Amino acid sequence: MENSLKYCPICKKEKSGKDTFCEIHEKAKKSLLEGYELWLRAYGILSWEAYLKELSILDESVGKTVKEVIDYERFFKK
Numbered sequence: 797m798e799n800s801l802k803y804c805p806i807c808k809k810e811k812s813g814k815d816t817f818c819e820i821h822e823k824a825k826k827s828l829l830e831g832y833e834l835w836l837r838a839y840g841i842l843s844w845e846a847y848l849k850e851l852s853i854l855d856e857s858v859g860k861t862v863k864e865v866i867d868y869e870r871f872f873k874k
């Protein structure tokens with residue numbers, strides 16, 4: 797990953813250096829991670845990819861910014 801990127805890879809807004817995303821997308825990512833921890837506690841084993849896939853199926857309950865982070869994580873991040 798390119799660390800010197802100064803713009804959010806999702807919305808192209810400026811971001812602070814150490815973060816991957818801008819403020820709103822960092823927030824969305826954080827809530828994703830928290831949800832993942834809860835999910836792990838409930839289901840035991842579930843990969844990050846499977847979790848993202850589940851969430852993208854549950855479309856309506858997922859916020860727009862969270863959805864954007866999911867799409868980014870699923871299709872662009874390697």
Ligand SMILES: [Zn+2]
Pocket residue numbers: 804805806807808809817818819820821
């Ligand atoms: Zn952003």
